[in-house]
């Protein structure tokens with residue numbers, strides 16, 4: 288099994304253990320912060336403020352520049368950047384290659400699929416922009432290739 292498969296399974300196993308429990312409140316406190324019962328992962332600080340469903344702006348840093356684009360509810364960060372004519376790093380668009388990985392600098396996001404990310408990535412506020420939608424009015428990300 289590849290490291291990427293191990294990472295994705297690690298998150299799915301957490302979700303599975305929650306679904307098996309009859310005491311959801313107890314299980315919730317045992318989960319890595321932000322992992323949801325439906326397999327999505329929410330990251331941002333503070334986590335309990337990540338409830339805004341009307342995102343407005345995304346700021347992204349890549350290739351030595353920062354751009355600000357409009358955000359649309361339910362649209363991934365990568366799709367918003369591409370719709371605005373930007374060309375950030377990406378390849379597969381399905382959460383596998385990690386070319387679109389970025390670090391969340393401010394705001395909140397919901398990772399729709401863990402893809403190739405490990406629990407450690409989420410704890411470091413790292414996300415895949417092709418699988419992440421904004422959950423706050425403003426989201427700021429820095430593509431990992433810029434570090």
Ligand code: FES
Nearest residue numbers: 378380383385417
């Ligand atoms: S583009 Fe491949 S993981 Fe996002």
